Amino acid sequence: MPRDLKIALGILTVAVAVGLISLRGLHRRMQGLAESQSSDEKARREVLAPEIATPSDVPQGAKIYWAAGEDRVTATTVELALSADPVERGKQVLQALIANTPTAEQRTVPADAELLAFYILSDGTAIADFSDALSSETPSGIESEQLVVDSIARTLENNVPTPRRLKILIHGQEAETLAGHVDLTGFFDLNPPNAAPQAPAPSSAAPIPSAPSSVPAPPKTLAPGGVPKPRR
Amino acid sequence: MHVGPVVVIDPGHGGTDTGARGANGLVEKDVVLQVGKILRAELERMGYRVVMTRGDDSNPSYEDRAALANAYRDAIFVSLHVSSTGATGNTRAYFYQFPVPFQATDTSLLSSAVRQGSGAAIPWEEAQRPFAEQSRRLANLVQIELMHRFSQSPNAPTPAAVRNLRSVAAPAIAVEISSVSVSDPIALTSLSGLFAASIARGIAAFRPMPAPVPGLP
Numbered sequence: 001m002p003r004d005l006k007i008a009l010g011i012l013t014v015a016v017a018v019g020l021i022s023l024r025g026l027h028r029r030m031q032g033l034a035e036s037q038s039s040d041e042k043a044r045r046e047v048l049a050p051e052i053a054t055p056s057d058v059p060q061g062a063k064i065y066w067a068a069g070e071d072r073v074t075a076t077t078v079e080l081a082l083s084a085d086p087v088e089r090g091k092q093v094l095q096a097l098i099a100n101t102p103t104a105e106q107r108t109v110p111a112d113a114e115l116l117a118f119y120i121l122s123d124g125t126a127i128a129d130f131s132d133a134l135s136s137e138t139p140s141g142i143e144s145e146q147l148v149v150d151s152i153a154r155t156l157e158n159n160v161p162t163p164r165r166l167k168i169l170i171h172g173q174e175a176e177t178l179a180g181h182v183d184l185t186g187f188f189d190l191n192p193p194n195a196a197p198q199a200p201a202p203s204s205a206a207p208i209p210s211a212p213s214s215v216p217a218p219p220k221t222l223a224p225g226g227v228p229k230p231r232r
Numbered sequence: 233m234h235v236g237p238v239v240v241i242d243p244g245h246g247g248t249d250t251g252a253r254g255a256n257g258l259v260e261k262d263v264v265l266q267v268g269k270i271l272r273a274e275l276e277r278m279g280y281r282v283v284m285t286r287g288d289d290s291n292p293s294y295e296d297r298a299a300l301a302n303a304y305r306d307a308i309f310v311s312l313h314v315s316s317t318g319a320t321g322n323t324r325a326y327f328y329q330f331p332v333p334f335q336a337t338d339t340s341l342l343s344s345a346v347r348q349g350s351g352a353a354i355p356w357e358e359a360q361r362p363f364a365e366q367s368r369r370l371a372n373l374v375q376i377e378l379m380h381r382f383s384q385s386p387n388a389p390t391p392a393a394v395r396n397l398r399s400v401a402a403p404a405i406a407v408e409i410s411s412v413s414v415s416d417p418i419a420l421t422s423l424s425g426l427f428a429a430s431i432a433r434g435i436a437a438f439r440p441m442p443a444p445v446p447g448l449p
Contacts, residue, residue, distance in 0.1 A: 128323075139252070143390075149393075180245065182395065186393060
């Protein structure tokens with residue numbers, strides 16, 4: 001083999017080796033950056049949403065419902081310290097739903113969404129009040145919005161036995177829709193797995209709220225058989 | 233004289249409400265308007281009377297959309313949507329899912345009143361409730377047609393609280409196709425004709441047009 005060719009091959013081998021080493025270093029740096037971003041988000045979350053701890057907390061397996069594909073949620077059992085108080089317990093599991101998402105693909109509630117308040121009325125209605133990000137960062141679409149509602153409702157009903165239905169508020173207000181499609185003016189059923197068959201609600205139950213005031217005043221009742229003429 | 237149901241086509245969103253937006257420039261409000269116009273032509277060809285909640289870039293309120301359908305004694309309401317995400321050509325038909333009545337007695341009385349045509353009023357917010365079973369059946373027939381033409385689609389309709397349907401006092405469904413996130417807009421818009429034809433066939437299976445009577449115009 002000519003001497004020049006040997007030298008060229010030698011230089012080429014060294015260049016390839018240096019390239020491989022650099023590539024590996026680059027990969028490590030990228031991994032480090034991703035981990036750093038992840039820990040930054042975790043730290044931010046810890047500051048924004050301090051862990052909810054109550055004296056009655058007991059470590060146990062909580063069923064948190066994250067996405068399993070585009071159209072359904074599935075339970076993942078997570079070890080959490082859960083309160084005996086249903087309201088605190090509700091906050092704890094919803095906070096875990098947002099903050100402890102295992103992978104990006106499994107995320108349902110947007111990472112920036114915060115649970116602002118959670119309470120349970122005496123008639124069994126759970127009120128979950130989220131920040132604007134729940135509405136603004138959920139991908140618009142019937143399927144994607146329903147997935148978010150399902151994950152919240154299934155997580156609550158499998159961990160908090162008291163409430164029978166759920167009302168979702170956005171920043172303290174009733175919203176027309178979640179992100180343009182799924183109706184938030186009504187309620188969502190909560191059916192705890194071990195609950196007795198539903199009895200008719202007491203007559204003192206909270207009335208169904210009327211349409212938001214921003215909606216042009218429609219007729220509040222509709223008389224079947226007495227329909228108005230089509231407008232032209 | 234027109235016989236048969238009036239089909240109310242509801243292209244979702246409009247105006248400043250764009251609905252889902254894709255990075256490729258596709259916006260839901262435009263795609264559903266295009267599909268709506270194709271669906272209208274297809275249904276009219278089949279002999280149906282058709283009205284649309286919007287034929288341009290306007291954005292009627294949810295209440296106005298429902299009121300248009302509720303103005304007819306025999307209407308079928310179809311709301312059209314496109315998702316933000318999902319595999320291209322995944323199509324789903326939805327019917328409204330109400331929660332279990334909290335005041336069961338009152339609600340059953342209301343439903344009964346509507347069925348019997350007793351003239352009792354029903355709450356505007358609950359107008360769809362008495363039609364839930366008819367809507368489910370319509371959604372099922374449309375989903376069957378969609379499944380035959382769009383292989384990634386499920387074989388059964390999906391219950392969901394779609395806002396456009398809640399106050400409609402008629403069989404009412406929403407149909408959604410995936411998605412505005414396609415890399416090439418033509419990949420989605422080229423499906424409009426097939427999508428509309430599938431919905432039209434589902435409607436025809438639900439309420440076939442009566443055969444013309446000989447001697448009548």
